[in-house]
Amino acid sequence: EDWRSRRTVQIFQYILLKWAFALIIGLSTGLVGIFNNIAVENIAGFKLLLTTELMLKHKYYKAFAAYAGCNLGLATSAAALCAFIAPAAAGSGIPEVKAYLNGVDAYSILAPSTLFVKVNVIGIIFGSIFGVAAGFVVGKEGPMVHTGSCIASLIGQGGSRKYHLTWRWLRYFKNDRDRRDLITCGAAAGVAAAFRAPVGGVLFALEEAASWWRSALLWRTFFTTAVVAIVLRGFIQLCSTGTCGLFGQGGLIMYDISAAKVVYSTPDILAVILLGVIGGILGSLYNYLVDKVLRTYSIINERGAAVKILLVIMISLLTSICSYGLPWLATCIPCPADASTSCPNTDVSGNYKSFQCPPGHYNDLASLFLNTNDDAIRNLLSTNTVKEFHISSLLIFFVAVYCLGIITYGIAIPSGLFIPVILAGSCYGRLVGRLFEPISKLDVGLFSLLGAASFLGGTMRMTVSLCVILLELTNDLLMLPLVMLVLLISKTMGDMFNKGVYDQIVKLKGLPYMEAHPDPYMKHLIARDVVTGPLITFSGVEKVGNILLALKNTGHNGFPVIDEPPFSDAPELCGLVLRSQLLVLLKGKAFSKDRVLAGNKVLRKISELDFAKAGSGKGLKLEDLDIQEEEWDMYVDLHPIANTSPYTVVETMSLAKAAVLFRELGLRHMCVVPKSQGRPPIVGILTRHDFQPEHILGLYPHVRFQQ
Amino acid sequence: EDWRSRRTVQIFQYILLKWAFALIIGLSTGLVGIFNNIAVENIAGFKLLLTTELMLKHKYYKAFAAYAGCNLGLATSAAALCAFIAPAAAGSGIPEVKAYLNGVDAYSILAPSTLFVKVNVIGIIFGSIFGVAAGFVVGKEGPMVHTGSCIASLIGQGGSRKYHLTWRWLRYFKNDRDRRDLITCGAAAGVAAAFRAPVGGVLFALEEAASWWRSALLWRTFFTTAVVAIVLRGFIQLCSTGTCGLFGQGGLIMYDISAAKVVYSTPDILAVILLGVIGGILGSLYNYLVDKVLRTYSIINERGAAVKILLVIMISLLTSICSYGLPWLATCIPCPADASTSCPNTDVSGNYKSFQCPPGHYNDLASLFLNTNDDAIRNLLSTNTVKEFHISSLLIFFVAVYCLGIITYGIAIPSGLFIPVILAGSCYGRLVGRLFEPISKLDVGLFSLLGAASFLGGTMRMTVSLCVILLELTNDLLMLPLVMLVLLISKTMGDMFNKGVYDQIVKLKGLPYMEAHPDPYMKHLIARDVVTGPLITFSGVEKVGNILLALKNTGHNGFPVIDEPPFSDAPELCGLVLRSQLLVLLKGKAFSKDRVLAGNKVLRKISELDFAKAGSGKGLKLEDLDIQEEEWDMYVDLHPIANTSPYTVVETMSLAKAAVLFRELGLRHMCVVPKSQGRPPIVGILTRHDFQPEHILGLYPHVRFQQ
Known part of the structure; x- marks a missing residue:
């Protein structure tokens, strides 16, 4: 409508x-x-x-x-x-x-x-x-x-x-x-x-x-x-008036890096390109490892709720040990004279954490580990603080966060992937910035931002949206060309190895996702090739019993309706009815003893509203129907509810073209009609599952290699 | 492929x-x-x-x-x-x-x-x-x-x-x-x-x-x-090293307003909402007037090149008179003590133009009129200069620019619409800012930006892209919520009155643009209803003469190919051939004396490359063919070049659904096939023109009012 x-x-x-x-x-x-x-x-x-x-x-x-x-x-x-x-x-x-x-x-x-x-x-x-x-x-x-x-x-x-x-x-x-x-x-x-x-x-x-x-x-x-x-x-x-308890500026992430002057020349750009290439590779490695870990976890998690919780407890202990234990490896650093914030810091959040250090010194690893993730990212992105973190500390934090991020995703807690990737990426970027310090004039805080961009590009494989998100996060439009460059490079690198992390997870979960483009092998098949299973059709005026049996014995959601003599000269496709519509119609009990057209009086009996797609779980079920034995032999007219303009393809249509039609128009059922005359007016129905590679390659294993 | x-x-x-x-x-x-x-x-x-x-x-x-x-x-x-x-x-x-x-x-x-x-x-x-x-x-x-x-x-x-x-x-x-x-x-x-x-x-x-x-x-x-x-x-x-002559910072527009503090409270937001509403109305009025002026100009411009040039000369004189004459209406203002740039300014660009004023004074209207458009916008957006422009000067400039913008578009010069709209809008915004000065704390420079946003929203009717363009222009992300708000309001207001300015111009030029959504009246028609004109079909193996005649006598670009006995049991749709492909095939002269299938040897004779869509104006023309008299009676096999999987719809398909299919898949030809058997296998071909409102409403004038 x-x-x-x-x-x-x-x-x-x-x-x-x-x-x-x-x-x-x-x-x-x-x-x-x-x-x-x-x-x-x-x-x-x-x-x-x-x-x-x-x-x-x-x-x-x-x-x-x-x-x-x-x-x-x-x-x-x-x-x-x-x-x-x-x-x-x-x-x-x-x-x-x-x-x-x-x-x-x-x-x-x-x-x-x-x-x-x-x-x-x-x-x-x-x-x-x-x-x-x-x-x-x-x-x-x-x-x-x-x-x-x-x-x-x-x-x-x-x-x-x-x-x-x-x-x-x-x-x-x-x-x-x-x-x-x-x-x-x-x-x-x-x-x-x-x-x-x-x-x-x-x-x-x-x-x-x-x-x-x-x-x-x-x-x-x-x-x-x-x-x-x-x-x-x-x-x-x-x-900002202090009414939110311990809520500091860390709460809603917004990393202001506008303090740093954005000036760069050729060596900086070369460094940035290298950063993008390696970041892309590390990002796609991240995807690969997440995929492996997820497969393992999904086996473990199947064993029940207790095992799930046990896994979470183990990861939590590991994280605590890393966060508290690793800072002990770092040596205390004297506070810089020109520190903008208090140093050492014993407050909730902030830079320059005191940890075990004597007064006037701070522990750089603790500033990263013993903080919320948001604050750790803020510290990594901080500008004009070149020497704040030792190279060794950055390396330890990077390895720890990279590994912890991978093994944490998939345990039974709600877990976003952006922050772990940004955390690892910005640490990686700062590390690269420190290594390129002799030849590059770009601030390490900006390197950190670019590192985060490279990791995001390498795992998520988005471009424009990540670019805009990063710019909105850091409030610095002058970094735009460099961020764009890094995202382009890292996405290209990542695409060489595997798919984006979300696509991987969709696939892993076995969801029948329709890709935007049909796979090349579909060009060698026609629509008829993938039609499987017995086709159940209804007559324009059908016996109630037949409908009930079909609904009970199959899981199909769409049934073609075929007009037969005496309602038409030859059998022809009248339309498509949905399971949900049939249930509403049967519930309405607009039955007749004889095989005649009921016309619009059916719709007068049942409000049009009832046919609207029901909310989740609110739809009628087969068990809700209360059809008497004697009603089984009565007839019901399907014309009023049939969708008389279903999208159809001819059976000889290339499967690739049929897939494009199905995907672009967002269909759920597509009717395949015969090419030559004198045959039943419908060959079959294609659904989302019929276009899945698993189904097609199951039927035609060799078509993938056909040229 | x-x-x-x-x-x-x-x-x-x-x-x-x-x-x-x-x-x-x-x-x-x-x-x-x-x-x-x-x-x-x-x-x-x-x-x-x-x-x-x-x-x-x-x-x-x-x-x-x-x-x-x-x-x-x-x-x-x-x-x-x-x-x-x-x-x-x-x-x-x-x-x-x-x-x-x-x-x-x-x-x-x-x-x-x-x-x-x-x-x-x-x-x-x-x-x-x-x-x-x-x-x-x-x-x-x-x-x-x-x-x-x-x-x-x-x-x-x-x-x-x-x-x-x-x-x-x-x-x-x-x-x-x-x-x-x-x-x-x-x-x-x-x-x-x-x-x-x-x-x-x-x-x-x-x-x-x-x-x-x-x-x-x-x-x-x-x-x-x-x-x-x-x-x-x-x-x-x-x-920036000064090697580009008079090229100043005005060259590539980038208005830095980050000097102003973005602080706003409820009265500011109310002022901004009002600004958005009026800006949207003024923007849609702009569209209306541009449309009227364009219609007039298109009649004038048809009279030949000399008239075109004359029109340009008249508008140019009018613009010069306005730019040079109107500043005389303004009174000289003493230079502010805290001016950031030199005042009065006798340089090429910049604020505080001297004009006729004595030393130590400037003419505010001249700062707007006697400048490039980019510099005028920069002056209007300048922050921390509340009193720089008199309200009367802003009003004069606004009226002049609004009217000049409308009458300038459509004359025979390449003319962008963004700058006139931004110019008028930012002047309007600054005017509103001055009027709300007593109750609003927002800088007039920021008001100016919001005014530009409201005009852009009211004329162009884009949202996200305008928002991002404005943010990239002004380099101030903190204005984002307000700019979004203004754009939403002004677009909504504008949409109540008319279409966006580009859509209007597309329509005015009579281009057969396919809208994303089919018009509602299309639901009351079926595909067969709009099929018009004689249908020309070819047989699978067709006489050369027939093809030549069809190409010569019609302007059709696509022809259905129908297989007839003895090549099939009953007539059936084989596919669709394009005019360009037929021309290449005829040029290749793969003819045979008898009515037989040629198979793939045709393609061996003609490289596949020749069938690729030719560059502009490079395609074969009918006149390029050199077909002898005796070849007219020979046969040519169309099977190798026919597109055997054309998208088809059944004749009873709702026209709205057919339009969706046509638009979403970006088709050029769509075959309409009969529903019942025993009839010729194709009813007609639909093209872009058959979906145009003019065509449909020409055939069925009353369908528009049908409920």
């Missing part, structure tokens, strides 16, 4: 609701972002304060016990949430959102039921807070995207069925497209809230999340992220 | 060439941008210097004569270029690029012939230089986009046919998709070069220019604009 053909009042309702939803999504995601930040900063701040105080009293073992204990407690809570209450909250969530926006409905965590999604949101929010506060090398941006999408999904499904008015208005959103639009807005809002990067959020949704894109959506997504930005701004103003 | 099924060396050639082309487009567009800027700054600088010197000697009439004379000379040169040599260079160029990227091939100025495009590029470059230097209220960014696209088009067509090697490699680009990709890169490079806004350029190409978008393209466009940014940066460094 095209909304422009509706009545004026309906159009008004629809548009009003559309923008109201965008507003609500922006507001809620912004508020969740704020809550998340305040909670993390306060919990982690308390933990670090406790540890630092004990260390100042030289009670080093007690301090470790306190630190590791806090971490362990938080980690166990997060794991318990994920293991028992909301299993779908684990992981990044971005791959699931991506798959949903590609049209993968059934498996997606956004679909099952409203309750499920609600629990999930709680699980993600608290899981993420505990996980990040527990000192894991994980970020909050993946879970934020997930949260934003879940909120959008909840809103679209109409969480408020009680209020009849609201629910009636919501009927406009009971279709795939409007729901997908909402979830795209949610994903954009998530990135905007996590990084305070509204334009970056829009571009992320465009470049990574969405599979189809319309100009109108750009416009609405933009509004949503603008709302998020305004909410965050208001909150930061509020918190 | 899918490139992934090619041999490795071919894939390598293709990828190498693709990126090399992106590099060349970036380099050339960057260099053109530099040349353009240096030329404009030097010519306009010379003109202004001359005028100022004469005024310092109190020779006011001589000064006017010199000023108006220079303007007139430059304007006449620009007009002569456009009227006699490159007629297609006039106007903005963005609508044409937009239409080309939508698939409008035939009418586009990018298509006709290589020579035509080459002349056009010269015409645009010099016409734009002369036009901007002549003091017209026009910008250079539309022409830059046009130039970028023309360069891309030239490169893709292979301007270097002489070198056999290069030409062979170019065969991969002889198709619609790769050419469109190149032109998208060119358009992005144009914006990047005009505004020094690489990310903005990419987003402009995405949001406004392109009709189809692929992730891979984002990535290549990004590379192109990065190259442009690096070229521009190198050049600015070079020019």
Whole structure:
């Protein structure tokens, strides 16, 4: 149904609701972002304060016990949430959102039921807070995207069925497209809230999340992220008065590097190119290792909730040992005379951590390890502090973070991938900057930013959105050409070895994702080749019993309807009916004794609204029907509900072209019709699964190598 | 042909060439941008210097004569270029690029012939230089986009046919998709070069220019604009040593407003909302008036080159009179004590122009009028100079620029729309800022930026790309939330009244643009309804004479091929052949005396390369064929060249759905097949024109009002 053909009042309702939803999504995601930040900063701040105080009293073992204990407690809570209450909250969530926006409905965590999604949101929010506060090398941006999408999904499904008015208005959103639009807005809002990067959020949704894109959506997504930005701004103003507890400037990451002068010449550019090449390789190695670790973990995690939690506890202990133990390897460094902040620092966050050092000295490794991830990144990006970190310290931190990041993703906590990658990348960049110090004039803080860019490019494989996110994070447009250069190089390097990390995870989860381009071997096949399984068709006026049997015995969601004599001269394809529509029709019991056309009186009996796509888990089920024995032999007219203009392809159509049609138009069922006359009017139905490489290559193993 | 099924060396050639082309487009567009800027700054600088010197000697009439004379000379040169040599260079160029990227091939100025495009590029470059230097209220960014696209088009067509090697490699680009990709890169490079806004350029190409978008393209466009940014940066460094003549900082617009502190509270936001609302209305009024003026001008311009030039001369005189005459209305203002630049200023560019004022005083209107457009915008955006411009002066300048902008677009010079709109908008914004001074703490320079945003939103109706362009121009990310807010409001206001200015111009030019969404009335029609005209089909093995006749007597570009007995049991649709392919086949003369299948030996005779889509104007014509009388009765086998998998729709398919299929897949021909059996296997062919509202509503005038 095209909304422009509706009545004026309906159009008004629809548009009003559309923008109201965008507003609500922006507001809620912004508020969740704020809550998340305040909670993390306060919990982690308390933990670090406790540890630092004990260390100042030289009670080093007690301090470790306190630190590791806090971490362990938080980690166990997060794991318990994920293991028992909301299993779908684990992981990044971005791959699931991506798959949903590609049209993968059934498996997606956004679909099952409203309750499920609600629990999930709680699980993600608290899981993420505990996980990040527990000192894991994980970020909050993946879970934020997930949260934003879940909120959008909840809103679209109409969480408020009680209020009849609201629910009636919501009927406009009971279709795939409007729901997908909402979830795209949610994903954009998530990135905007996590990084305070509204334009970056829009571009992320465009470049990574969405599979189809319309100009109108750009416009609405933009509004949503603008709302998020305004909410965050208001909150930061509020918190600057000191009302948010331990919430410091670390809360909402924003690394201001504008203090450094951006001047570069040829040797700098050569250094930057080298940095990009190696960063790209390390990034794709990261993807490779994450994939391997995930495969191992998925086997371990299958053994039950207890094993899941045990794994989390082990990783948490390992992280605590690294964070507390490794700084002991560093030697104390005298405080610089011109330090802009207090040195040594015994505060919650900040640079120049005292650790075990005597007064007037600081421990550079502790400044990185014994901090929240956000603060560690801020320290790495700090400009005009060339000598602050020893090369050896940077090397130790880099190796530790790189490895911890890889083994942490996949355990049963909500875990974003951006922050670990930025952390490892900026450390790598600073290391390169230190090594190139003799020949390069670029500040090591800027090198650090470029290192983060190279790692992000090497793992995520986005370009424009990452570039804009990094610029919004660092508030320095003058770095633009260098950031662009590094992203281009590292993405190119990464693409030589493997796919982007989110694509890998989508594949690993076995989601039937439709790629934008058909694989080359599909050119050697025709549409008929991949049609499998028995085709079940209905007659235009079909026996109730036949329909019930078909619904019971198959899992098909779409059935072709064929007009046969006496309703037409020869058998011809009348249209396509969906399982959900059949269930509504049967529930309405518009049956007749004889095989006659019922006309529009069926629709008068059943409101058109009932045919709208139901919210998650709210649809009718076969068990809900109450068909009497004697009704089995009655007839029901399928014409009123059949989609009479299904997209069709001729059986000899190249499979590649059929795949393009299927993907571009976002279809769920495609009818294959015979080429020659005098045969049954339909050859089969193609669905998303029929285009999956596994299915095609299973049928024709050798087609891959055919030239 | 899918490139992934090619041999490795071919894939390598293709990828190498693709990126090399992106590099060349970036380099050339960057260099053109530099040349353009240096030329404009030097010519306009010379003109202004001359005028100022004469005024310092109190020779006011001589000064006017010199000023108006220079303007007139430059304007006449620009007009002569456009009227006699490159007629297609006039106007903005963005609508044409937009239409080309939508698939409008035939009418586009990018298509006709290589020579035509080459002349056009010269015409645009010099016409734009002369036009901007002549003091017209026009910008250079539309022409830059046009130039970028023309360069891309030239490169893709292979301007270097002489070198056999290069030409062979170019065969991969002889198709619609790769050419469109190149032109998208060119358009992005144009914006990047005009505004020094690489990310903005990419987003402009995405949001406004392109009709189809692929992730891979984002990535290549990004590379192109990065190259442009690096070229521009190198050049600015070079020019900062003073080697570029009168080229000052005004050359490449970049308005640094970061000096102002961005602090705002509720009253500011209310003021900004009001500014957005009125700005949106004024912007859509601008569109309305531009449309009216364009319609008038197009009638005037039809009368010949002399009339065109006369119109340009009149507008030039009017502009000169306004620029030189109106500043006399302003009273002299004493120089502020804390002026950051010299005051009064007798230099080429800059603030605080002396004009007729005694020493120690300046004329505020002259600072706006007697300057290049770039410098006037810079003055309007200058921060911490609240009282610099009188409210009355701002009002006079606003009215003058608003009206001049409207009547200037459409005359025979290359004219961008961004700069006039930014100029009027920033003046409007500063005016609003002055009026709200008592209650608002926001700097008037920031108000000025928001005013420019509101006008841009109200006319262009882009969101994200404008936002990013403005941020890249002003280098101040802290303004982001406010700029977003203003853009959203003004676009919403504008959309209530009319379409965006580029859409209006596309429509005015009568280009058959395919909208992203089918119009609502299309739902009440089926595909068969709009099939018109006699259908010409060929048999699988057809007589040469029939083909020649069909090609001669019709303008069709696609013909269905139907297999008939004895080649099949019943008539069935074999495929679709294109006019260009038929011409190549006939040229190859693979004829046979009898009606038999020729098999693949045809393709052995004619290289596959010859069938690739020819460059502009390079294709075979009917007159090039040399078919003897006796060959007319011979047969030719069409099977080898027919596209055997054309996209088809059943005749009863809803026209709206058919339109979606046509638009989303970027088709040029769509076959309509019958629903019932026993009829000829094809009902007709739909092309772009059959989906145009004019065509449909011409056939069914009442369908528009049908509910």
